[in-house]
Amino acid sequence: MERSTIAAAFREIQNSICSQLETLDGIARFRDDPWQRKEGGGGLSRPIANGKLIEKGGVNFSEVFGPLTTQAAKALNVQADDFYATGVSIVLHAHSPWVPTIHMNIRYFETNAGQWFGGGIDLTPAYLDLASAKHFHKRLKEICDRRDNGFYPRFKPWADDYFFLPHRDETRGVGGIFYDRLMPSEDHGIEDLFGFTCDVGELFAPLYGEVVTPLRDRAFGPAEKEWQLLRRGRYVEFNLVHDRGTKFGLETGGRTESILMSLPADASWRYDHHPEPGSPEAETLTWLKKGVDWV
Amino acid sequence: MERSTIAAAFREIQNSICSQLETLDGIARFRDDPWQRKEGGGGLSRPIANGKLIEKGGVNFSEVFGPLTTQAAKALNVQADDFYATGVSIVLHAHSPWVPTIHMNIRYFETNAGQWFGGGIDLTPAYLDLASAKHFHKRLKEICDRRDNGFYPRFKPWADDYFFLPHRDETRGVGGIFYDRLMPSEDHGIEDLFGFTCDVGELFAPLYGEVVTPLRDRAFGPAEKEWQLLRRGRYVEFNLVHDRGTKFGLETGGRTESILMSLPADASWRYDHHPEPGSPEAETLTWLKKGVDWV
Numbered sequence: 001m002e003r004s005t006i007a008a009a010f011r012e013i014q015n016s017i018c019s020q021l022e023t024l025d026g027i028a029r030f031r032d033d034p035w036q037r038k039e040g041g042g043g044l045s046r047p048i049a050n051g052k053l054i055e056k057g058g059v060n061f062s063e064v065f066g067p068l069t070t071q072a073a074k075a076l077n078v079q080a081d082d083f084y085a086t087g088v089s090i091v092l093h094a095h096s097p098w099v100p101t102i103h104m105n106i107r108y109f110e111t112n113a114g115q116w117f118g119g120g121i122d123l124t125p126a127y128l129d130l131a132s133a134k135h136f137h138k139r140l141k142e143i144c145d146r147r148d149n150g151f152y153p154r155f156k157p158w159a160d161d162y163f164f165l166p167h168r169d170e171t172r173g174v175g176g177i178f179y180d181r182l183m184p185s186e187d188h189g190i191e192d193l194f195g196f197t198c199d200v201g202e203l204f205a206p207l208y209g210e211v212v213t214p215l216r217d218r219a220f221g222p223a224e225k226e227w228q229l230l231r232r233g234r235y236v237e238f239n240l241v242h243d244r245g246t247k248f249g250l251e252t253g254g255r256t257e258s259i260l261m262s263l264p265a266d267a268s269w270r271y272d273h274h275p276e277p278g279s280p281e282a283e284t285l286t287w288l289k290k291g292v293d294w295v
Numbered sequence: 296m297e298r299s300t301i302a303a304a305f306r307e308i309q310n311s312i313c314s315q316l317e318t319l320d321g322i323a324r325f326r327d328d329p330w331q332r333k334e335g336g337g338g339l340s341r342p343i344a345n346g347k348l349i350e351k352g353g354v355n356f357s358e359v360f361g362p363l364t365t366q367a368a369k370a371l372n373v374q375a376d377d378f379y380a381t382g383v384s385i386v387l388h389a390h391s392p393w394v395p396t397i398h399m400n401i402r403y404f405e406t407n408a409g410q411w412f413g414g415g416i417d418l419t420p421a422y423l424d425l426a427s428a429k430h431f432h433k434r435l436k437e438i439c440d441r442r443d444n445g446f447y448p449r450f451k452p453w454a455d456d457y458f459f460l461p462h463r464d465e466t467r468g469v470g471g472i473f474y475d476r477l478m479p480s481e482d483h484g485i486e487d488l489f490g491f492t493c494d495v496g497e498l499f500a501p502l503y504g505e506v507v508t509p510l511r512d513r514a515f516g517p518a519e520k521e522w523q524l525l526r527r528g529r530y531v532e533f534n535l536v537h538d539r540g541t542k543f544g545l546e547t548g549g550r551t552e553s554i555l556m557s558l559p560a561d562a563s564w565r566y567d568h569h570p571e572p573g574s575p576e577a578e579t580l581t582w583l584k585k586g587v588d589w590v
Contacts, residue, residue, distance in 0.1 A: 033567070047566040058566065167545045167554075229561070236562075237555075240535035241545060250462045250536060257567045259462075260532075265565070266524070267531075269558040271342040271353065272328070 006108045007063045007086045013201035014061040014088050020205035025051040040066030045258045057092035058261040072252045080111030091262040097228035098215040100125035104204045106197045117193045118180040119200045122163050124173030126228040128284040133174040137294035139207050140177050143199045155179045160290040170288040172238045227281050229268035236267045301403045302358045302381045308496035309356040309383050315500035320346040335361030340553045352387035353556040367547045375406030386557040392523035393510040395420035399499045401492045412488045413475040414495045417458050419468030421523040423579040428469040432589035434502050435472050438494045450474045455585040465583040467533045522576050524563035531562045
């Protein structure tokens with residue numbers, strides 16, 4: 001299948017997600033920030049800020065290609081001189097501490113040595129809402145099972161392992177699914193992997209709506225807001241210290257503003273902060289571990 | 296010379312700095328948070344928060360030793376089985392956007408393959424005050440020149456190179472001095488390097504006082520505070536993405552709370568933020584580059 005077909009589908013997914021999110025938000029509009037990469041390709045970053053629901057976020061599309069530097073080839077562990085990559089990347093931070101931060105990424109990568117898909121969606125609540133976390137995983141499992149009963153059992157623990165802060169010994173949130181370097185095989189040809197990756201992209205906006213709707217109008221005060229900011233500090237730590245995409249992007253001269261669009265509007269740190277035992281904040285921390293069976 | 300002599304001097308420097316800073320602040324007191332490392336050694340973290348001057352910071356002492364893991368030996372580029380390290384590390388974030396963030400570190404490292412000193416002080420203003428930056432560098436040059444006229448010309452550009460954010464193409468602040476792996480030589484024996492490193496430690500508190508005093512009572516409003524928070528976002532980016540000490544510490548299982556004490560109470564990010572041309576904020580950015588001759 002043609003690269004251009006994949007890139008066109010990803011562009012369409014970006015568009016569709018932005019329209020659905022504008023409707024969900026009610027007042028905010030995505031801004032268009034197109035950019036070009038001098039070595040080849042470019043992208044369309046679509047930041048959003050100061051909405052009714054969404055405080056800060058973005059839905060980014062990119063399609064980049066050209067020579068693969070030695071450094072990038074090493075970081076990717078591939079032996080190739082050229083590459084082609086296209087993807088959609090999303091992070092949304094809501095105003096309300098009750099509404100989780102959500103992240104989605106779908107990507108396609110190609111070199112003369114091979115081609116693969118990657119993707120995933122994961123959820124980071126400041127306050128765990130059990131019903132919401134269960135529903136989130138159930139919906140992810142459904143789209144996995146439609147393609148392969150083996151996907152969710154592989155991609156759910158993959159998210160647990162990926163979205164993990166070793167220096168805090170906690171997961172970033174309640175996880176979701178994550179997969180990378182899914183190559184065409186006898187079980188799943190290129191069309192099938194492409195189809196699954198589009199399923200992930202197309203699920204994103206409705207799923208976010210389903211997570212948000214029961215939580216968005218809940219009242220909150222300064223104590224909840226403070227806890228949200230501390231949890232956002234952890235989000236920043238994950239993205240800047242551990243996230244492979246962020247590190248790879250910054251190290252290989254990617255577009256800084258698009259890469260760091262994942263950061264929240266505000267984040268806080270306190271020395272050795274611990275929530276009061278038995279509080280909803282402390283309760284949330286008990287769920288931030290690998291291996292929880294949400295479905 | 297004995298390790299214990301160096302560690303004792305560093306402890307004394309920590310004590311002396313904390314007393315001077317408490318006097319300077321006026322109301323805040325350092326808290327004692329001693330910790331032990333199961334593989335050998337430990338430290339005394341001394342966090343401070345919510346002062347009259349200082350919003351968040353700490354003055355940390357550590358003395359750690361034991362087997363050197365393969366990972367740590369590789370990261371340090373040394374061939375040795377055991378190590379000993381002691382040091383004092385400081386970061387202070389003030390409430391006022393007019394008062395720069397300051398960082399100081401002095402350290403001694405020893406293996407069966409050799410021994411060295413490292414250290415430095417650097418200044419990160421949200422708003423550049425030219426007189427203050429010049430005075431800061433003048434004082435650093437003085438203590439360098441007392442030992443060796445060649446120190447400042449080596450250690451000042453070293454700070455420019457070290458405290459640099461490639462992904463932003465800007466320095467963290469106005470720099471200062473930085474040196475690492477200073478080994479005993481014919482020019483400077485171990486006593487001399489130790490003496491210089493103590494000079495750096497002893498200069499810290501008076502120098503911070505001299506920087507702070509003309510600036511601390513200047514009035515500020517929400518616009519200056521917002522700019523300070525955005526600049527703190529850059530401070531977080533530097534520490535989590537680039538700082539070798541932070542990375543090394545987190546990767547080798549160092550004490551997370553002590554390592555991340557350098558982070559500010561609050562930090563902000565906006566997509567593709569640019570200050571108004573000609574504003575004091577924009578003026579500050581023009582100084583955030585390598586090679587400025589401040590003295």
